[in-house]
Amino acid sequence: MNVAFLGLIVVVVAFATVAAVIRRYRRCPSDKILVVYGKTGGGSAKCIHGGGKFVWPIIQDYAYLNLTPISIDANLTNALSRQNIRVDVPCRFTVGISTEPDSMNNAAERLLGLTSNEIQELARDILFGQLRLVIATMSIEEINSDRDKFLDNISKNVEVELKKIGLRLINVNVTDIKDESGYIEALGKEAAAKAINEAKVSVAEQDKYGEIGKAEAVRDTRIKTSEANAIAVKGENNAQIEIANSNAYRREKEAEANRLATAAEKVQQAKALQEAYAAEKEAELARAERERSTQQANIIVPEEIEKQRRIIEAEAEAEKARVNAKGDADAIYAKMEAEAKGLYEILTKLAAGYDKMVQAAGGDANKAYMLLLLEKLPELVKTQVEAVKGVNIDHVTVWDSGNGTDGKGSTANFVSGLMKSVPPLSDLFDLAGMNLPEYLGKKTEVQDVTPIEEKKK
Numbered sequence: 001m002n003v004a005f006l007g008l009i010v011v012v013v014a015f016a017t018v019a020a021v022i023r024r025y026r027r028c029p030s031d032k033i034l035v036v037y038g039k040t041g042g043g044s045a046k047c048i049h050g051g052g053k054f055v056w057p058i059i060q061d062y063a064y065l066n067l068t069p070i071s072i073d074a075n076l077t078n079a080l081s082r083q084n085i086r087v088d089v090p091c092r093f094t095v096g097i098s099t100e101p102d103s104m105n106n107a108a109e110r111l112l113g114l115t116s117n118e119i120q121e122l123a124r125d126i127l128f129g130q131l132r133l134v135i136a137t138m139s140i141e142e143i144n145s146d147r148d149k150f151l152d153n154i155s156k157n158v159e160v161e162l163k164k165i166g167l168r169l170i171n172v173n174v175t176d177i178k179d180e181s182g183y184i185e186a187l188g189k190e191a192a193a194k195a196i197n198e199a200k201v202s203v204a205e206q207d208k209y210g211e212i213g214k215a216e217a218v219r220d221t222r223i224k225t226s227e228a229n230a231i232a233v234k235g236e237n238n239a240q241i242e243i244a245n246s247n248a249y250r251r252e253k254e255a256e257a258n259r260l261a262t263a264a265e266k267v268q269q270a271k272a273l274q275e276a277y278a279a280e281k282e283a284e285l286a287r288a289e290r291e292r293s294t295q296q297a298n299i300i301v302p303e304e305i306e307k308q309r310r311i312i313e314a315e316a317e318a319e320k321a322r323v324n325a326k327g328d329a330d331a332i333y334a335k336m337e338a339e340a341k342g343l344y345e346i347l348t349k350l351a352a353g354y355d356k357m358v359q360a361a362g363g364d365a366n367k368a369y370m371l372l373l374l375e376k377l378p379e380l381v382k383t384q385v386e387a388v389k390g391v392n393i394d395h396v397t398v399w400d401s402g403n404g405t406d407g408k409g410s411t412a413n414f415v416s417g418l419m420k421s422v423p424p425l426s427d428l429f430d431l432a433g434m435n436l437p438e439y440l441g442k443k444t445e446v447q448d449v450t451p452i453e454e455k456k457k
Helices: 002-024 101-110 116-136 140-145 147-164 183-360 365-389 410-420 425-431 452-456
Strands: 025-027 032-038 045-048 052-054 060-066 070-080 086-097 167-174
Touching (some): 025 032, 086 140, 086 147, 101 147, 147 167
């Protein structure tokens, strides 16, 4: 009995402990910030946005900061602008507690436990002060016309100050700005007049553009109409061409079909004739085969054997002749190939020799040519000597009347022509397009040879 009672007590205590632990675990809604304060292990408080945290009993406690936006009216009056003109700037700010880590800690330190109205009043003082500072740095024209710049300056200044107490600026709206001197109203009238004048100018410009556009529209209409008519005519012509082409194509195909039909008919007729001819040929061949078979035993077989023998002998002779001819051709080819290789070697060596001769002459081809000419000079002289060596004049008879046309006798002309029949060395050089070397002498005019007897006369 005592054991059962003790067990019941243990179960109850355990259940109570678990229930207490569960009750100390706090979940944070999305529209609130859970602030756990007391002994947090660092800092004055620990802020949690979303999720949850176990709050230790006795050493820790918790509270919530509401993230609901707060709307604040900041109707600033008699604020001095940069031009020292007092203006009224009615504004509406929307602020809320920031969820940034640093800002949440600032909010926990400065706003925890305050009501919404208290937070609103605290923020309003900050907003008024920063709004006056922004207006003091701007002109009336900037405040009135450049609202984006005005709102941006307000946001920059207000954000910094609100962050210090854990708030952030959500939105700012500025309504009509007024001044005591009527400066803004005058600016409005000026702007209105300017806008009216610009509108009149714009209307006139638009009227001008309208007339121009109307004229261009008429022109474009006429052009487009002409183009459409041209396209229509072109389309009709193309359609007629297509019809003509189609008819021609149809007639061509019909003619082709008729031709193919006629050709097919003729082919069939030819095939029938060919088949009939083949049948007759086969019949004739069969009859010939029977007759040949009949005669083969008596005459054809021995003759055929003799014919085959002669054919074999002829083919053997032909093969022998082909082998001999191939051998002769190979020999001729080998000889010509050897000659070609020898000629190639000779030409190669001559080219190498000429190249070395040019190099020996200092790279001057003319000097190399003179050296080569010196080498061949004995052969040239020998050739000239051989030209007249075999000439044997036994007897020359000349009948000369002594009446030459140029003052010379016929005998003199004959001897002179005979001497000129042998080309001198200089003429050989001239025919070759070369100059006789200076060391061999210079070319002089050859005097006509006159017989001594004619001179005595």
